Amino acid sequence: MPEITNKLLEVKGLTMDFGGLRAVDTVSLDVCTGEIVALIGPNGAGKTTFFNCVTGIYKPTRGDVLVHPPAKKSQRINGFKSNRVTTIGMARTFQNIRLFQNMTVLENVMIGRHCRTTTSILGAILRGAKTMRQEQETVNRSYDLLEKVDLFKYADEFAKNLPYGAQRRLEIARAMATDPFLLLLDEPAAGMNPQETRALDELIVRVRDTEKIAILLIEHDMKLVMNISDRIYVMEYGKEIAQGGPMDIRNNPKVIEAYLGEEADA
Amino acid sequence: MSDYMKRSFLVALWFVFLTFPLMVVKVNTLKNTVEWRWMNMLWVAIGAFVLSLLWRWALERRQLKNKEAESGEDESTRLGFGQRLLVEPKLYKPVLAVLFVATIAFPLLFDIYQTNIMVLALVFVVLGLGLNVTVGLAGLLDLGYVAFFAVGAYTYGILNSFWGIGFWTSLPIGGLMGALFGIALGFPILRLRGDYLAIVTLGFGSIAKIVIENWEEVTNGAKGIAGIPRPGFFGADMSITSATTYTYYLMILMVIFTIFITNRLKDSRIGRAWMALREDEIACVAMGVDMAKTKLGAYAFGAFWAGLVGVIFAARNTYINPNSFTFMESALVLSIVVMGGMGSIVGVIIAALVLILMPEYLRAFSEYRMLMFGAIMVLMMIFRPEGLIANVRRKYRGHKVMTEDVNA
Secondary structure (H helix, E strand, O other): OOHHHHEEEEEEEEEEEEOOEEEEEEEEEEEEOOOEEEEEOOOOOOHHHHHHHHOOOOOOOEEEEEEOOOOOOOEEOOOOOHHHHHHHOEEEOOOOOOOOOOOEHHHHHHHHOHHHOOOOHHHHHHOOHHHHHHHHHHHHHHHHHHHHOOOHHHOOOEHHHOOHHHHHHHHHHHHHOOOOOEEEEEOOOOOOOHHHHHHHHHHHHHHHHHHOOEEEEEOOOHHHHHHHOOEEEEEEOOEEEEEEOHHHHHHOHHHHHHHHOHHHHO | OHHHHHHHHHHHHHHHHHHHHHHHEEEEOOOOEEEEOHHHHHHHHHHHHHHHHHHHHHHHHHHHHHHHHHHOOOHHHOOOHHHHHHHOHHHHHHHHHHHHHHHHHHHHHOOHHHHHHHHHHHHHHHHHHHHHHHHHHOOOOOOOOHHHHHHHHHHHHHHHHHHOOOHHHHHHHHHHHHHHHHHHHHHHHOOOOHHHHHHHHHHHHHHHHHHHHHOHHHHOHHHOEEOOOOOOOOOOOOOHHHHHHHHHHHHHHHHHHHHHHHHHHHOOHHHHHHHHHHHOHHHHHHOOOOHHHHHHHHHHHHHHHHHHHHHHHHHHHOEEOHHHOOHHHHHHHHHHHHHHOOOOHHHHHHHHHHHHHHHHHOHHHHHHHHHHHHHHHHHHHHHOOOOOOOOOOOOOOOHHHHHHHHHO
């Protein structure tokens, strides 16, 4: 089984300490091409900290974060700044939406193109042919992405004026603009109503299937997780307590205990 | 309405009470008598009453407007008159034409004194536009901006007094020195934000002034550098009047140049990255923007203009000393940016003209200058926090929109 070549992200024994507090304790996780992997667990289990370690917002205390970008050589990215992680090809969204509020929806997506374009200050002043081509390409590409997440009609609105669900989708579009091979979504369905969640669920699968982007997501909405995930990792108190397909996880006694307390079988 | 009256009456009473010892009682120490100036009390009462009424009326109007904006259609579709002036060619073309003629004719219509003041105002326009990049676009508060201005001015002063280097050679060098110092300041404060950033930049501004004051051998200390030549024009001999007029036109070109460049940058990859940095640093970096590069770029670019215009300032005054580069100047430039509207170019120009020209023409009230200044700032923050003319975001045209337009 050609497993090694297939992996996109490989996290081995990741540990993150904040002073004396161990927020993440030797967690290992893989994401392979074309997969949707979910990371679940009760509040405070260390899921977002894990995300922050992988995307370079924190520098992990111990462990390895290895990426195997398709058609490029593998790298160990511990302690890389998050802009470098994104440039390598892993883009993320945030649990509490972090859009550029006072910029238009389109501009938000255009920022995602920043690391794939090269115009310098001088280039921006001179506006040469290459700059203009890049600029137009950025605009076109951003409109395309807005269309994909169904935000085309909002293109010239300020991001802060969008309805909540649309803001979540905009974050996804912005992350997709960086041409990632892996998308990390931190609670994309938080605060959405069931209808919006269903639309999101379709969107995530569509991103995976048509854009060929693998997805790692943190989510509390069990229905969404069970519907779309290929594999699920479960964390509790910083430790990984289970992993497997949706059916395994649903019936795993440890997971049930973590979520419902010890007397779950009653 | 009667409620308003009552409240305003109470405010008036309160002010009478507060200002009583200051405005009414006056001890004449020569004659050892106490004067009671009851008329002053009346004026204070009337003044406070009227102002309070106006205040309440303005506040209520503002609230009504806000409510309208919330319930009615989108804010963004209804632009203010100032903003419409920027977007609609029908409106801005004639205004631009009139402005153009007025700026060309100004030195012909007014005397050298007025022209000289105008040059100073234009210097501050460029300073405002430069700081507007750092503060307005990139959101990096800089309370020591005048340091870069000083760097530019002293670059010319020193180059000229030591090596006799002329204005035109010094101009780009001054700008580059400004940018260099911008980067030098930028490095240690990359990680700072908000209050901390303000304190460090404030310190930087003070350090710059102290260095200039004490580095006698190079900067001539507090005595300053005198006899700096005015801008030359192919070695032509010019009277003071024509030199001033020439400097004026030079400044006009400089302003146009600044607007042109900053405008281009604003709508570019770099400008967008600056704005994103201002909006949310963590998200911005997570979207692949290199924080260090972008921030340093913003500092250097903002400081470049201060250095450039510092050279012109030195040439205009023909004399520079450390007192031209105090914290007051930094605060003034910052006020110009805040008053004009963060990131808005036209707003900054208007604010610079108002804040520099007003004190010049209201010399009679020069004692109350800071008071008026403060009052304007407070009023601005309450009634127009987005500045005189808020920034209009550009709409980009993509291929999809084009086709839709054709169908429509």
